[in-house]
Amino acid sequence: MCGIVGYVGPRNSQEILVSGLARLEYRGYDSAGIAVVDGSGHLGMRKRAGKLQRLRDSLADDPLPDGTTGIGHTRWATHGSPTDANAHPHLADDDRLAVIHNGIIENFADLRAELEQQGYVFRSETDTETAAVLLGREYRASGGDLEAAFRAVVRRLEGAFTLLAMHEDHPGLVVGARRNSPLVIGIGDGENFLGSDVAAFVEHTRRALAIGQDQIVAITPEGVAVTDFDGAGVEPQAFEVSWDPAAADKGGWPSFMAKEVSEEPEAVANTVRGRVRDGGIVIPELDGLDDLFTGIDRVIVLACGTAYYSGLVGKYAIEKWAGIPVDVELAHEFRYRDPIVGARTLVVSISQSGETMDTLMAVKEAARLGARTLSICNTQGATIPRESDAIIYTHAGPEVAVASTKAFVAQITALYLFALHVGRVRGALGAEAEAEAIVELEELPGRIQWILDNEQEHIEQLAHWMADTRSVLFLGRHVGFPIALEGALKLKEISYIHAEGFAAGELKHGPIALIEPGQPVFVVVPSPRGSATLHAKVISAIEEIHARGARVIAIAEQGDTAVLPKSDEVLRIPLAAPLFEPILAVVPLHVFAMGLAEAKGLDVDQPRNLAKSVTVE
Numbered sequence: 220m221c222g223i224v225g226y227v228g229p230r231n232s233q234e235i236l237v238s239g240l241a242r243l244e245y246r247g248y249d250s251a252g253i254a255v256v257d258g259s260g261h262l263g264m265r266k267r268a269g270k271l272q273r274l275r276d277s278l279a280d281d282p283l284p285d286g287t288t289g290i291g292h293t294r295w296a297t298h299g300s301p302t303d304a305n306a307h308p309h310l311a312d313d314d315r316l317a318v319i320h321n322g323i324i325e326n327f328a329d330l331r332a333e334l335e336q337q338g339y340v341f342r343s344e345t346d347t348e349t350a351a352v353l354l355g356r357e358y359r360a361s362g363g364d365l366e367a368a369f370r371a372v373v374r375r376l377e378g379a380f381t382l383l384a385m386h387e388d389h390p391g392l393v394v395g396a397r398r399n400s401p402l403v404i405g406i407g408d409g410e411n412f413l414g415s416d417v418a419a420f421v422e423h424t425r426r427a428l429a430i431g432q433d434q435i436v437a438i439t440p441e442g443v444a445v446t447d448f449d450g451a452g453v454e455p456q457a458f459e460v461s462w463d464p465a466a467a468d469k470g471g472w473p474s475f476m477a478k479e480v481s482e483e484p485e486a487v488a489n490t491v492r493g494r495v496r497d498g499g500i501v502i503p504e505l506d507g508l509d510d511l512f513t514g515i516d517r518v519i520v521l522a523c524g525t526a527y528y529s530g531l532v533g534k535y536a537i538e539k540w541a542g543i544p545v546d547v548e549l550a551h552e553f554r555y556r557d558p559i560v561g562a563r564t565l566v567v568s569i570s571q572s573g574e575t576m577d578t579l580m581a582v583k584e585a586a587r588l589g590a591r592t593l594s595i596c597n598t599q600g601a602t603i604p605r606e607s608d609a610i611i612y613t614h615a616g617p618e619v620a621v622a623s624t625k626a627f628v629a630q631i632t633a634l635y636l637f638a639l640h641v642g643r644v645r646g647a648l649g650a651e652a653e654a655e656a657i658v659e660l661e662e663l664p665g666r667i668q669w670i671l672d673n674e675q676e677h678i679e680q681l682a683h684w685m686a687d688t689r690s691v692l693f694l695g696r697h698v699g700f701p702i703a704l705e706g707a708l709k710l711k712e713i714s715y716i717h718a719e720g721f722a723a724g725e726l727k728h729g730p731i732a733l734i735e736p737g738q739p740v741f742v743v744v745p746s747p748r749g750s751a752t753l754h755a756k757v758i759s760a761i762e763e764i765h766a767r768g769a770r771v772i773a774i775a776e777q778g779d780t781a782v783l784p785k786s787d788e789v790l791r792i793p794l795a796a797p798l799f800e801p802i803l804a805v806v807p808l809h810v811f812a813m814g815l816a817e818a819k820g821l822d823v824d825q826p827r828n829l830a831k832s833v834t835v836e
C-alpha cells in the first residue's frame with residue numbers, strides 16, 4: 220500500500236519520479252504527489268487526490284521548476300480520506316522540508332498531541348504529517364543536521380513505516396528509513412534511487428541494494444550510506460534485478476491484467492526452468508538445506524488472498540509427494556491465536572509481493588516460536604524472503620494488475636517443485652512418480668496456451684452476455700475446491716459482483732438453498748481418469764443444481780461427455796494428470812472475471828478500494 224520513489228542525480232527528477240510512480244501506482248491510487256528541490260535550492264511540491272493522471276495533468280498545466288532531487292508518492296488511504304490535503308508529500312519547517320510515508324504510525328495521536336501542545340499546526344488528518352512536523356522540530360533542534368534529526372524521529376515512531384525526507388537546505392540528499400515496510404535502493408552512475416520496490420527504478424538501473432529492518436539510508440549523487448537507527452554503519456545486501464524493464468509495461472495490451480493472463484504459460488515455464496536436471500527436480504536455492512526438510516514432522520502454509528488459495532492446492536501435492544501433514548492458514552488468523560509450532564515445523568509462506576504485512580508478521584511469529592521458515596515469493600529483495608531461512612522464487616515476472624493471475628499459477632508450480640524436492644529428500648517419492656510429475660510440469664505451459672488460444676473468445680463472449688449478472692457461484696472438489704474460491708475472489712475483486720466459492724460436497728449442507736432459476740454456477744469438474752468416484756459425485760452435484768434451475772457452466776477436460784446433458788456451457792481444458800488440473804482450470808476463471816469487468820466498463824487493473832500490496836494490517 221502506497222508507492223514511494225526518491226531520486227538524486229544530474230537529471231530532472233520530476234520525470235523520473237512520475238514515471239517511477241506510474242510503475243508503482245498498483246500499490247495505491249487514491250492520490251499522488253511529488254516534491255523537488257530546484258536549482259536555486261527551493262522546495263516545490265504538487266499533490267492531487269485521484270489517480271496519477273490528475274497529478275500529471277496538473278504538472279502539464281502548471282509545471283514545477285526543474286529539480287535534480289525529489290521524492291514522490293502514490294497513496295492508498297489509511298488515516299484521512301483521499302483528498303488533496305491528505306495526499307503526500309507533507310511539508311514542515313516553513314514548507315522547506317518534505318516527507319512521504321508508507322505504513323501506519325501507531326503512536327501518531329500521542330505525538331500529534333505533544334506537537335500541538337507546543338503550538339505546531341497541522342493541515343491534514345494523516346499520521347504522516349506528524350512525522351513531518353516532528354522532523355521539522357528535530358531539524359531545528361539539531362542545528363540543521365537532517366540525518367541526525369531523522370534518526371531522532373524514527374526512534375520515536377511505533378508501527379510500520381517507510382519514510383523518505385528531503386530539505387531544501389540539503390539539495391542532493393534524500394534520507395529514508397524502514398521498519399516492517401519495504402524500501403530498496405537503486406544504484407546508478409552519478410545518480411541513486413529509492414523505491415518501494417525495484418519497479419520504481421528498474422528502467423534506469425538493475426543494480427540494487429536491500430535495506431534491512433530498522434535501517435536508515437542517505438542517498439546523494441555520489442553514494443549511499445546505510446546505518447541502523449542509532450547511526451552505526453551497516454553493509455546493505457547487493458542484488459541484480461533480473462526483471463526486464465519492458466516486462467513491467469503494458470506492451471500493447473489493453474490492461475496489465477490482460478497481459479499478465481497471457482503470460483500465464485510463461486510464468487509456469489520460467490518457474491520450472493533451470494529446476495529440472497538429469498530427470499530430477501533440482502532447486503539450487505535449497506542446496507545444503509536438506510535438514511530443513513528432514514528434521515520436520517509438519518508443514519504450515521501461511522498466506523493471504525489468492526496466495527492462500529495456491530497454498531490450499533499445494534497441500535494436496537505436499538501430502539502426496541512428501542508425505543508430511545500440511546495445514547494451510549490465513550496469515551492474519553495464525554498470528555492472533557496460540558499456534559502450536561516448534562522446531563519440527565516448517566512454515567512455508569507464499570506471497571507475490573513478499574511485502575504483505577499479515578504474512579510477514581505471521582512468519583516472524585512462527586520464527587519466534589522456533590519454526591523454520593521458507594518463502595515462496597515473486598519479488599526480489601522483498602522483506603518476507605529476507606526474513607526466511609530459505610527462498611524459492613517464482614519467476615512470473617512483475618505482476619502489476621491488482622488481481623493476481625500469473626503469480627497464482629507460478630505459486631502452485633513452485634509449491635509442486637517444493638513438494639517434489641522434499642519428497643525426494645525425505646525418501647517419500649519414487650523416481651517414477653517424480654518423472655511423471657516432471658513431464659506434467661513441462662507440458663503445462665503448452666496446455667495453458669491451448670486454453671487461451673481456443674477458449675478465450677468463447678469465455679469473453681460468455682462474460683459479455685453475463686454483464687448484468689448480480690451473483691455467481693463456483694463449485695469445486697478436491698484440488699478444484701481452491702480453484703472455485705479463486706474464481707469467486709477474482710470476480711468479486713474486479714467486477715464487484717457477489718460471488719462465492721464452495722466445496723461441491725458442501726452443497727447439501729446449506730449452499731444449495733441459494734440456487735434459484737437462472738443462478739449461474741461455475742463447476743470445476745475433476746477428470747474421470749483421476750477418480751471416477753469424485754467425477755461422478757461432481758456430475759451429480761451438477762444434476763442437483765440443474766434440477767433447481769441453475770445455469771451451469773462446467774469447466775471440464777476435453778472429451779468428458781458426462782457433463783454435456785446438464786450443462787448450459789462447457790469450457791474445455793486439455794487433459795492433464797489430476798493434480799495438475801487446477802493450474803489449467805483456473806485459466807478460464809481468470810479470463811472470465813477479466814471479461815466481465817471489461818464488459819461492465821470497469822478499471823480492470825485498479826479496482827476500487829484495493830491496492831496490490833497490502834503492507835498494512
Ligand code: M6R
Pocket residue numbers: 523524525526569570571572573574575578621622623624708709712831832833
Ligand atoms: O503479495 P501477496 O501475494 O502476499 O498478496 C496476497 C493477496 O493480497 C493477493 O493475492 C490478493 O488477494 C489479490 N489481489 C487477489 O487477486
